[in-house]
Amino acid sequence: EVQLVESGGGLVQPGGSLRLSCAASGFTVSSNYMSWVRQAPGKGLEWVSVIYTGGSTYSADSVKGRFTISRDNSKNTLYLQMNSLRAEDTAVYYCARGSSPVGLDYWGQGTLVTVSS
Amino acid sequence: DIVMTQTPLSSPVTLGQPASISCRSSQSLVHSDGNTYLSWLQQRPGQPLRLLIYMISNRFSGVPDRFSGSGAGTDFTLKISRVEAEDVGVYYCMQATQWWTFGQGTKVEIK
Numbered sequence: 001e002v003q004l005v006e007s008g009g010g011l012v013q014p015g016g017s018l019r020l021s022c023a024a025s026g027f028t029v030s031s032n033y034m035s036w037v038r039q040a041p042g043k044g045l046e047w048v049s050v051i052y053t054g055g056s057t058y059s060a061d062s063v064k065g066r067f068t069i070s071r072d073n074s075k076n077t078l079y080l081q082m083n084s085l086r087a088e089d090t091a092v093y094y095c096a097r098g099s100s101p102v103g104l105d106y107w108g109q110g111t112l113v114t115v116s117s
Numbered sequence: 118d119i120v121m122t123q124t125p126l127s128s129p130v131t132l133g134q135p136a137s138i139s140c141r142s143s144q145s146l147v148h149s150d151g152n153t154y155l156s157w158l159q160q161r162p163g164q165p166l167r168l169l170i171y172m173i174s175n176r177f178s179g180v181p182d183r184f185s186g187s188g189a190g191t192d193f194t195l196k197i198s199r200v201e202a203e204d205v206g207v208y209y210c211m212q213a214t215q216w217w218t219f220g221q222g223t224k225v226e227i228k
Contacts, residue, residue: 004165035217045209047217060216094166103156103213105177107166 002026002106004095009111016085016115022078022095022108030073033098036080038091039110048093049080063089085115119143119212123220129228136197138223140210145190147214154213157186157195160222161206169208170195202227 008020020036036048049059049069057069068081078095092110099105120143130136138157146153157170168177170186173193183198197204205227210220 037217044221045211045219047219050216058216096166101152101154102171102175102177103154103168104211104217105168105171107168109165 002097004097004106004108006093006095006108006111009093009113011114011116012085013117014086014115017081017083018085018113020080020082020093020095020111020113022080024076024078024097027097028073029071029076029078029097033100034069034071034078035096035098035104036067036069036078037094037096037104037107038089038113039094040088040091043091046091050098051078082113085113087115089113090115119146119215119218121210121212121218121220123208123210123223125223126221127224127226129226130197130200131228132202133199136200136204136225138195138208138210138225140188140193140195140220142191142193142212146212147190153189155186155188155193156211156213157184158209158211158219159204159206160209161203164206166209197225200225200227 003025005023033052035050051057051069066084070079094110095108096104097106122141124139159167169180174186185196187194207222209222
């Protein structure tokens with residue numbers, strides 16, 4: 001059974017850093033592309049970053065240069081390193097598995113990041 | 118960015134009756150490979166997001182056949198043939214033709 005469990009969220013001050021983790025089971029993260037998607041309180045879904053099987057990474061303009069997506073194949077875990085956090089980064093962050101051509105097919109429960117002083 | 122617009126934003130329905138959600142994209146979702154990467158997701162209270170439909174009309178594994186998708190180009194529809202209590206939640210359309218963008222969400226609730 002495919003499962004994704006996010007962790008690492010919490011309260012952080014503006015300008016601070018946080019690293020989110022997404023532990024995967026039931027499949028191998030390096031065999032699928034993986035994404036982070038966020039949802040600000042009361043708002044819609046926003047794609048954040050993707051890492052492809054070959055290791056290429058891409059991020060939305062809103063987080064480019066501040067957020068870095070990565071994975072640890074030995075731990076079967078996806079990460080999102082978030083630096084220079086802003087109030088507008090406050091959101092629930094979801095990790096999702098991608099499969100071609102189906103798309104983002106399995107999602108985690110999410111972890112809440114709150115950026116506030 | 119491709120903008121996805123859903124209507125309605127709220128859909129009160131009677132149990133056993135059909136429901137329909139529309140999704141319009143700001144540009145064609147036909148990819149250069151000829152496929153159209155339009156999906157529908159369900160977000161039930163307290164549950165992870167769940168993929169229902171991919172590539173316009175393909176039901177994902179385990180999705181009941183009361184859910185169906187249709188459309189082409191820029192206009193797409195999700196239909197629930199007979200709404201059940203477990204269908205209450207928020208439904209999103211999502212395009213993956215050019216990165217990923219999502220509709221605002223449609224809340225389905227029981228009258």
